[in-house]
Amino acid sequence: MEFLDLKTQQKRIRKPLEKRINKILDHGAYIMGPEVFELEEKLADYCGVKHAISCSSGTDALLIPLMAWGIGPGDAVFTTPFTYVATAEVISILGATPVFVDVYNTTFNIDCAKLELEIERVLHEGKLKPKAIIPVDLFGLPARYRLIKKIAEKYNLKLIEDAAQSFGGAIRNEKVGTFGDVAATSFYPAKPLGCYGDGGAIFTNDDNLAEECKAIRIHGTKLDKYNSEMIGLNGRLDSMQAAVLLEKLTIFDEELEMRNEVNSYYRKYLNNAQYHPKEYQSAYALFSIVLGSNNKRENLIDRLSKEKIPSVIYYKFPIHLMKAFQYLGYQKGSLPFSENLSQSIISLPMHPYLSKADIDFIINTIQSK
Ligand SMILES: Cc1ncc(COP(=O)(O)O)c(C=O)c1O
Numbered sequence: 001m002e003f004l005d006l007k008t009q010q011k012r013i014r015k016p017l018e019k020r021i022n023k024i025l026d027h028g029a030y031i032m033g034p035e036v037f038e039l040e041e042k043l044a045d046y047c048g049v050k051h052a053i054s055c056s057s058g059t060d061a062l063l064i065p066l067m068a069w070g071i072g073p074g075d076a077v078f079t080t081p082f083t084y085v086a087t088a089e090v091i092s093i094l095g096a097t098p099v100f101v102d103v104y105n106t107t108f109n110i111d112c113a114k115l116e117l118e119i120e121r122v123l124h125e126g127k128l129k130p131k132a133i134i135p136v137d138l139f140g141l142p143a144r145y146r147l148i149k150k151i152a153e154k155y156n157l158k159l160i161e162d163a164a165q166s167f168g169g170a171i172r173n174e175k176v177g178t179f180g181d182v183a184a185t186s187f188y189p190a191k192p193l194g195c196y197g198d199g200g201a202i203f204t205n206d207d208n209l210a211e212e213c214k215a216i217r218i219h220g221t222k223l224d225k226y227n228s229e230m231i232g233l234n235g236r237l238d239s240m241q242a243a244v245l246l247e248k249l250t251i252f253d254e255e256l257e258m259r260n261e262v263n264s265y266y267r268k269y270l271n272n273a274q275y276h277p278k279e280y281q282s283a284y285a286l287f288s289i290v291l292g293s294n295n296k297r298e299n300l301i302d303r304l305s306k307e308k309i310p311s312v313i314y315y316k317f318p319i320h321l322m323k324a325f326q327y328l329g330y331q332k333g334s335l336p337f338s339e340n341l342s343q344s345i346i347s348l349p350m351h352p353y354l355s356k357a358d359i360d361f362i363i364n365t366i367q368s369k
Contacts, residue, residue: 001349001358003310004190008353009255013247020243032218033239039246043201046249047177051210053202054237055217058164058186059086061200062134063093064235065160065182068212069132071096076128078118079162080110081318081330082338083136087162088319097128100320100330105337106275108288109143110135112151119155132158137166137176139274139314139347140192140283145171145179152180160184164200165285167193168256172279177203182213187237187245192259192283193252195241258352259284265356266348269363286314287350294343300366301346307365311346318342 010017024033036054043052055061071077073095079087081100091098099122101115110133119130133152135143145161152159159180163169167185169176177183185191187199202213212230215222220232263284267273272289276282291297297313304311318338320330332339348362 001309001361002351003312003347003349005351005353006189006194009248009251009351012251016250017244017247020247021240024239024243030239031236033242035239035242035246036237039237039242039249040201042246042249044203047175047183047203049175049177049183049203050205050207051203052177053204053210053213053217054242055200055202055213055235056233056237057198058184058188058191058200059090060217060233060235061164061184061186061202062086062160062162063090064202064213064216064233065158065184065204065209066090066094066096066132067216067231067233068209069158071131071158074129075131076122077132077134078110078115078130078157079134080136080138080338081320081335082108082315082341083138083162083319084164084315085319085322085324086164087134087136088325091134092325096131098319098325098328099128099130100328100335100338102335102337103138103341105290105341107141107143107277108138108274108341109141110148111337112144112147115148116151119151119157123155130155130157132160134160134162135180136162136164137169137283139288140166140169140285141274141276142166142169142171142176142179142280142282149179158182163203164188165191166283167191168252169283170281176283178205181206182209187241192256192285193245193248195237195244195248197238197241199237199241199245201237255352256283259350262350262352262354262359263287265359266363270366284350286347288314288345288347290341291344291346297344297346303365303368304362307361309349309362309365311348313345314347315345316342 164186
């Protein structure tokens with residue numbers, strides 16, 4: 001059994017993908033070739049957003065808009081510590097300060113009441129200027145954007161959706177990618193829509209921001225390739241990866257439905273999974289359950305591995321307790337839900353091709369103590 005089965009998927013798209021790759025080998029436009037623009041158009045259509053700007057990774061998809069807004073030293077950017085490190089890393093890279101807000105222990109997404117308290121605390125303290133919020137759509141579940149948007153508007157903050165895991169998700173039929181000033185997704189191979197390398201995309205309805213992001217992605221250049229107008233990056237997606245994504249997009253909605261079925265089947269037997277509020281559609285990037293303690297988790301990992309059932313811990317270390325972020329001065333106990341989840345959560349196999357027989361076997365293993 002695989003934690004994530006990319007081989008079955010590849011069999012389905014292999015022939016048309018080879019055709020697309022051969023076409024690239026023939027035309028030779030490996031960088032910014034026609035596949036990149038075709039993909040961007042299809043991604044924008046898919047999300048119902050004006051601009052989709054492909055880029056080299058989910059990390060760069062977060063970094064580039066922050067650069068476009070000029071976020072830097074003295075600025076506070078609010079996010080959660082229970083996420084992949086990239087979410088906070090991009091803030092620190094720019095010299096701005098990540099301010100961590102705890103998550104709900106039901107959805108594992110940013111707690112809106114605590115977010116507002118933290119913004120007020122930072123304002124009251126007067127050392128940093130609140131500039132942006134990066135909510136994370138953890139495991140594919142969109143955060144509470146209706147509330148978060150109100151907070152962003154109240155305090156005049158930019159809102160950037162970390163949709164690395166949630167491309168394909170929705171709230172009340174409104175697709176992920178449209179909730180903030182900008183959204184950032186990742187096409188890392190393990191993501192619901194993944195390429196065969198690194199990749200990402202930025203989504204926005206803001207024409208000016210889109211122009212700035214496009215420039216930053218290519219070394220800050222606009223009209224003249226050799227005359228940078230601002231500091232940028234080598235942040236492009238290559239044509240081969242765009243070709244992979246174009247083929248995967250043709251089966252993406254069907255795969256999303258299959259993931260949904262896997263998720264529902266698991267939930268018939270397990271009541272300790274991430275809570276999905278009504279009208280929120282997850283992209284089902286991961287299926288995670290919470291056990292009472294690290295001991296119980298260790299015990300389960302043992303039993304699963306004896307049966308050759310793979311499992312992974314997302315995330316074992318909350319970001320505020322990582323060595324790299326010690327400089328921020330957070331102590332153990334400061335963000336309790338994130339810390340507890342890190343101690344007790346485990347992710348089980350999740351992919352569109354997981355059979356009911358495999359899920360039955362996983363459930364039986366979990367339930368046979
Ligand atoms: C929540 C979150 N943010 C950001 C990223 C960064 O994406 P990438 O690995 O494509 O740079 C990831 C990817 O793992 C992620 O899960």
